[in-house]
Amino acid sequence: MASTQVIHTSDDECFNWDVIGHTLRCRSEQPQKEITIAFDDIICVMPKASRGETVYVLLFVQVDKNGSLDLKSPRMLLGNVKLATAPSFLSHYMWTQIPHHLCSSSSIQRSIYVVISTASGTRTGASLYRNILQPLLSYIGVFGYELHETESTQTVTELCHTRFIPRAQKQLPQTIILLSGDGGLADIIDAFHSTVKTLIVPPSIALIPTGTGNAMANSLGLLAYPATALVALLQGVTADIPTFAARFSPGANYITDEGCGRVSVAHDASDDQADSKIFGGIVASWGVHAALVADSDTIEYRKFGADRFKLAAKEILFPSNGAETHKFSGTVTLFKWDSQARNIREEILGRGEHMYVLATLVSTLEKDFVISPLSKPLDGNLWMIRFGPMSPTRALEVMTSAYQGGQHVSDKSVFYDKIEGFRVQFCEPAEKWRRVCIDGKIVAVEAGGWMEVHKESRALVNVLLLQNHTYPDSN
Structure with a gap:
């Protein structure tokens, strides 16, 4: 991929262009300048009247000096160049016009929100908004949106209850441009499904990924190229986000504050007998995956970006204190359709000891980590990936093969199948081994407790994605 020279054009400059491989070379004679733009970095081309003629403003993701071609980099900028003609390809x-999900007027009554998760990933959400999103919205004529920056882990949930859900219940359309990782999206999904009982107009979410793993964005292809998520914002169509419900025995708690805090999952925390429910759209897991997500959710680990998961996994598989790799004890029961797809049957999985138990609605948990290669974007199918105790070296080989296009599912030691749900009855005395992961949130189940996960029939939240979008080939 070609790098882009950092050149800001003026209103008087107009460039001619030619093509070199998969880049657009733009040249002006007076003054003499040249800009090279990779096709993958192009966001849009806007016709503009200038001195009685039509010229074309090309907007693209631009890398600042010493930056990297990564939308999450604080060195990324919105570049623009005026072309004398528009390349047909x-x-x-x-x-040509603002799409309906970004239109807001007195007749349409659509509200537009920009929500920045300030703590996501390596904390680049604010700079991405300032350097790229804000000028892009200004260019295309989108104004009057509400801007919110998160102040705590509860900010997105609070926005749901004070703004998003009441508006949806009034049958009013809204678009949420969400600069976040999976956590912000998970908060919206859980808040809507936990609260809404009547017919609503689902909010449309434009996901601009700024997190560490970005499972949903990677699975939707929004990180395929630097500009993809921004192209989806302008050209995307809405689609339902399938969800699941994870129900817990009484006494389940969220783990907060880097493992130090506990908050009841039950909506009525005063009722010790109340079971609890969390809604998710990405992953429900127990075993090594849940443990590595929990252990790596610290400031110290997060500075490593996505590599934090690999570092935590190695510590779990090869404990630095020399202890044996843990064998997770419990009964895992699957719920699956019978061969005639008429009745749900139960199937006990494994022999009571497990290493990796994960159910997912998406294909890719982080860049190149294809956990479920048969998953299709938003198809609503829930897939189970499981393997039992094995040597840490062997387990690392299995997990590493997921980075090779999901080859781990062909391993004879790995169970991989479509399910309707599953249940875990925990047989672990120590809380450390009773931690589960629901879309990045960590829940500790009490001793002797259980978790049960089932697909949900309702979809209350939409997301913008690109359909049939092909990147240009000038040849």
């Missing part, structure tokens, strides 16, 4: 980037 960029016709599907042509910007």
Whole structure:
């Protein structure tokens, strides 16, 4: 991929262009300048009247000096260049009108929100908004949106209850441009499904990924190229986000504050007998996956970005204190359709000891980590991946093969199948081994407790994704 020279054009400059491989070379004679733009970095092309003629403003993701081609980098900028003519092979980037999900007027009554998760990933959400999103919205004529920056882990949930859900219940449309990782999206899914009991107008979420793993964004292809999520914001269509419900025995608690805090999962925490429910759209897991997510959710680990998961996994598999790799004890029961797809049957999985138990609605948990290669974007299918106790070296080999296009599911030691749900009856005396992961949130189940996960039939939240979008080939 070609790097882009950092050149800001003025209103008087107009460039001619030619193509070199998969880049667009733009040149002006007076003054003499040249800009090279990779096709993958192009966001849109906007026709503009200038001195009685039509010229074309091309907007693209631009890497600042010493930066990297990563949308999460604080060195990314919105670049623009004025072209004398528009390349025909960029016709599907042509910007002619604001899409309905970004239209807001007195007649449409659509509200538009920009929500920045300030703590996601390596904390680049604010700079991405300032350097790219804010000028992009200004260019295309989107104004009057509400801007919110998270102040705590509860901010997105509070926004749901004070703004998003009441508006949806009034049958009013809204678009949430969410600069976040999976956590912000998970908060919205859980808040809507936990609260809404009547017919609503689902909010449309434009996900601009700024997290560490970005499972949903990776699975939807929003991180395929630096500009993809921004192209989806302008050209995307809405689709339902399938969800599951994870129900827990009484006494389950969220683990907070880097493992130091406990908050009851039950909506009525005063009722010790109340069971609890969390809604998710990405993953429910127990075993090594849940443990590595829990252990790596610290400031110290987060500075390593996505590598924090690998570092935590190695410590779990190869404990630095020399202890044996833990064998997770419990009974895992699957709920699956019978061969005629008429009745749900139960199937006990394994022999009571496990290493990796994970159910997912998405294909890719982090860049290149294809946990479920048969999953299709938003198809609603829940897949189980499980393997039992094995040597840490062997387990690392299995997990590493997921980075090779999901080859781990072909390993004879790995169970991989479509399910309707599953249940875990925990047989672990120590809380450390009774931690589960629901879309990145960590829950500790009490001794002798259980977790049960089932697919939900309702979809209350939409997401913008690109359909049939092809990147240009000038040849």
